[in-house]
Amino acid sequence: MTNVLAFAESRGGDLRRAALESVTAARVIADARGAEVHAILFGAMGIGSHAAKLGAHGADRVLVVEHAAFANNNPEAVAAAIAARMGSGYGAFICAASATGKDIAPRVAAKLKVPVASDAIAIAVNGSAISVTHPGYTGKILQSLSLTATPAVLSVRPGAFLPKAATKAGAVETLAPTGDPSASRVKVTETATGNAAKLDLGDAPVIISGGRGLKEAANFKLVEDLAAAFGNAAVGATRAVTDDGWRPHSDQIGQTGRLVSPNLYIACGISGAIQHLAGMRTSKTIVAINKDKDAPIFKIADYGVVGDVVEILPILTAAVKQAKAAG
Amino acid sequence: MKLAVCIKRVPDMDVRFKLAPSGKAVDEAGLKFDISDFDGYAVEAALQIKEKLNTGEVAVISLGPDVVQETLRKAMSMGADRAVQLKYDGALVDSFAIASALAAELKDGAYDLILFGRMSIDTAHGAVGAMVAELLGLPCINAISKLEFDGRTAKMRRELEGAYELVECALPAVVTIDEGIARPRYPSLKGIMAAKKKPLESRPAQLPEARLTLDTLTLPPERAAGRIIGEGTAAVPELVRLLKEEARVL
Numbered sequence: 001m002t003n004v005l006a007f008a009e010s011r012g013g014d015l016r017r018a019a020l021e022s023v024t025a026a027r028v029i030a031d032a033r034g035a036e037v038h039a040i041l042f043g044a045m046g047i048g049s050h051a052a053k054l055g056a057h058g059a060d061r062v063l064v065v066e067h068a069a070f071a072n073n074n075p076e077a078v079a080a081a082i083a084a085r086m087g088s089g090y091g092a093f094i095c096a097a098s099a100t101g102k103d104i105a106p107r108v109a110a111k112l113k114v115p116v117a118s119d120a121i122a123i124a125v126n127g128s129a130i131s132v133t134h135p136g137y138t139g140k141i142l143q144s145l146s147l148t149a150t151p152a153v154l155s156v157r158p159g160a161f162l163p164k165a166a167t168k169a170g171a172v173e174t175l176a177p178t179g180d181p182s183a184s185r186v187k188v189t190e191t192a193t194g195n196a197a198k199l200d201l202g203d204a205p206v207i208i209s210g211g212r213g214l215k216e217a218a219n220f221k222l223v224e225d226l227a228a229a230f231g232n233a234a235v236g237a238t239r240a241v242t243d244d245g246w247r248p249h250s251d252q253i254g255q256t257g258r259l260v261s262p263n264l265y266i267a268c269g270i271s272g273a274i275q276h277l278a279g280m281r282t283s284k285t286i287v288a289i290n291k292d293k294d295a296p297i298f299k300i301a302d303y304g305v306v307g308d309v310v311e312i313l314p315i316l317t318a319a320v321k322q323a324k325a326a327g
Numbered sequence: 328m329k330l331a332v333c334i335k336r337v338p339d340m341d342v343r344f345k346l347a348p349s350g351k352a353v354d355e356a357g358l359k360f361d362i363s364d365f366d367g368y369a370v371e372a373a374l375q376i377k378e379k380l381n382t383g384e385v386a387v388i389s390l391g392p393d394v395v396q397e398t399l400r401k402a403m404s405m406g407a408d409r410a411v412q413l414k415y416d417g418a419l420v421d422s423f424a425i426a427s428a429l430a431a432e433l434k435d436g437a438y439d440l441i442l443f444g445r446m447s448i449d450t451a452h453g454a455v456g457a458m459v460a461e462l463l464g465l466p467c468i469n470a471i472s473k474l475e476f477d478g479r480t481a482k483m484r485r486e487l488e489g490a491y492e493l494v495e496c497a498l499p500a501v502v503t504i505d506e507g508i509a510r511p512r513y514p515s516l517k518g519i520m521a522a523k524k525k526p527l528e529s530r531p532a533q534l535p536e537a538r539l540t541l542d543t544l545t546l547p548p549e550r551a552a553g554r555i556i557g558e559g560t561a562a563v564p565e566l567v568r569l570l571k572e573e574a575r576v577l
Binding site for chain 2: 072073098100105106109110113116117118131136137138140142144145146147148149185186187201202230249255264274275278281285286287288297300305306308311316319323
């Protein structure tokens with residue numbers, strides 16, 4: 001059997017974009033082998049209502065595992081159920097290299113006694129082997145890796161495999177959890193999802209990011225205003241300002257924070273330290289606003305504006321609002 | 328409390344890398360090496376636990392050629408009590424092979440807590456910590472930014488994307504450390520002198536066959552050179568026009 005199992009990541013009862021991206025990546029392997037993609041979806045009772053969406057994005061079969069203990073992150077029980085399912089004969093397991101996916105993939109791989117190829121930005125199938133492109137060294141070196149283990153366990157970089165609509169609907173199957181999912185040795189005592197209405201950095205097609213050039217924490221309001229004008233934007237930050245407590249650590253974009261790849265990235269008052277560039281250089285269009293014309297960010301920006309970001313942002317926000325209103 | 332921290336020696340990233348003629352390795356000439364970023368946080372976290380409890384031992388373990396002894400000495404100069412080198416001279420990207428060698432070293436160590444950085448800064452697979460936990464049958468909490476103890480229960484904060492969770496787990500356990508937990512200290516002169524006399528054992532790494540292997544390294548294509556379109560607020564109309572008509576993102 002060469003079918004591919006894709007991890008359909010969810011949070012708070014909703015599918016994440018990562019779920020659809022892992023299905024897209026799984027299709028690359030399945031199509032090369034004439035095999036099927038099965039998406040496995042965990043959640044509290046009712047999560048199965050999202051199965052159709054997975055089918056509509058390329059899953060031939062959706063495996064739904066519902067249990068109250070999957071309402072929160074439960075990597076022990078999720079990995080156990082995935083490893084057990086893999087035992088019924090799959091050629092590969094794929095998830096997104098999100099915080100959740102990076103927690104699951106190595107557990108599944110170790111249970112199956114195979115390595116994991118993480119954070120792939122490209123996948124090629126050569127017979128029984130799979131080769132992946134993996135960005136290493138803060139994105140400065142691309143590693144081409146051969147994965148000869150069976151099954152293959154991979155994670156794919158968020159944004160590298162975009163969701164694709166499919167024409168046929170997937171079949172839905174209900175699976176029982178493996179063991180007792182509420183018996184996990186790690187207990188979640190509290191979760192904070194922040195503002196539920198807020199777009200996550202991994203999901204947002206537009207990211208507006210702020211750095212020290214904003215001068216003070218209160219000026220992040222200008223960044224938020226621009227994000228609101230776009231309507232589909234999330235707000236990010238540099239390590240310098242998260243270290244200073246202007247923004248939470250979870251907002252940090254960079255090698256040690258979030259690795260993002262949106263359609264549009266607007267860097268506001270960001271000089272472009274290597275560690276920051278490593279987290280956003282694969283964005284499709286990059287705009288930089290900075291007062292130092294020699295700042296490294298201008299070397300990679302498609303459109304650079306030299307000037308004081310605190311003065312420019314309100315004008316840009318008004319212009320974006322106007323452009324949006326004009327359709 | 329008996330603590331182990333697994334650390335990796337990595338090059339400083341603030342350079343323009345060159346490839347070795349083989350195309351399979353980084354040209355190491357002129358590069359500076361140190362403890363990988365997150366592993367440094369893990370060492371610091373372990374030292375702080377030991378200091379707070381005022382008892383216990385911190386062992387540091389690294390897999391690699393003899394140059395990793397320098398990295399292990401650095402961790403001991405920060406305050407770790409002893410070190411183990413799992414000697415292997417080749418390059419290795421197979422996370423399961425690495426985890427197997429580390430698990431073989433750790434399994435009879437009776438450690439209460441085993442710490443890793445959440446990923447290495449060079450190869451960046453972020454897989455070895457959780458794999459070691461699986462191989463040892465221990466619970467694993469990945470990417471924690473806070474760690475406290477209530478007797479034998481570890482209480483932790485885990486960073487998720489745009490969210491966090493608070494979790495608890497009884498020891499023994501494996502944790503991987505995110506930043507935010509503790510800035511690594513600089514070794515003191517006294518620490519550096521003391522580290523020279525601390526025990527460093529070296530033994531061959533017990534590695535299974537690698538099934539994830541490196542074919543080639545390439546440097547990514549450079550982005551097209553950046554373009555400055557104007558200065559100050561006067562540039563805004565042109566920027567909006569380009570976003571709309573050229574980049575088609577507005």
